[in-house]
Amino acid sequence: MNLFFLINKKAAVSLVIILFCAFNLNAQETKSNFWKNVRYGGGIGLSFGDGFFSGTIAPSAIYQFENDFALGLGLNATFNNQKNVYKSTILGGSLIGLFNVIPELQLSAEFEQLNVDRRYDVNLNIEDYNYWVPALFIGAGYRSGNVTFGLRYDVLYDDEKSIYTTPLAPFMRFYF
Template sequence: MKNNHRSRFSNRYLILTILFVSFSLTAQFQNRNTNNSNNFWDNVQFGGGLGLSIGSGYTDISVAPSAIYNVNQYFSIGLGAQYTYAKQRNFYTSNLYGGSLITLFNPLPEIQLSAELEQLRVNVSGISPNNFTDNFWNTGLFLGAGYRSGNATIGVRYNVLFKENNRAYSDAFMPFVRFYF
């Protein structure tokens, strides 16, 4: 119980620190750009990702729209939403939905580094070996790297808050394909 309390405290502290840094950076960049005559919407891009995984008795469908604001050619911040439906025949069905804060950094035009703070509601209904339901919140902090070409980025991200028993994700590493237009 004591370790669980410490873990929750450290996760909350980490999340609050990231939010503070993100908002501080946003405020600094906005102050710098107040004399710029660019329209806000000229720097906004919409996109996200779609996922589909179908196998023998398994289905996983994901929709993850997002919008980013390009602060400059190197740095972008944004918001995302996510819905995932997953089903393993004769075992379980789950629905995951929530939102995320996204930060992208492009040190070179072809390289994209990312940090994404994600909060998901997870609803799981099991069939085998006995009927069960489980509903919980899952927080993920993903650090990623990818190769960018035009509007698309392909890469991998790592959930630094991953725990083996949370049943929201099966692995801490996750490949991604991201599009922004």
């Protein structure tokens, strides 16, 4: 097991414990207000073409500590199929922090850890892959109500392992 994975695993576990403790302390102080500050959102993706299909579901939830600061967790499940080439299943989770500098400008940091399981067609003689890939996105977006549009950049981008084609990606985020 490589050292980078162990460090990422320890960091992810530490962040989950911190989030749980923060949620738990706040819930004990004001049990009735805890769920009023939880917001739900996420994404759904669907893509298809000549012999290609991709589907993604990525639910998430954030806890709104103040009007300008929130922390949350997300899940990601993606299935890809290129007929006669490969099939892949991508599963993982993320930790996200949101900060509104002003109501319209939202900064974000998101750590994502995904397991990629890629199986190639037998006739291609390409080795199957199963590996973990981390991503750390730093982003900025324009926020209007429950919707934020913006750009994010993966500072850990690895062009050989990342499931994304580029470290810079647009995003649209909804939380209700």
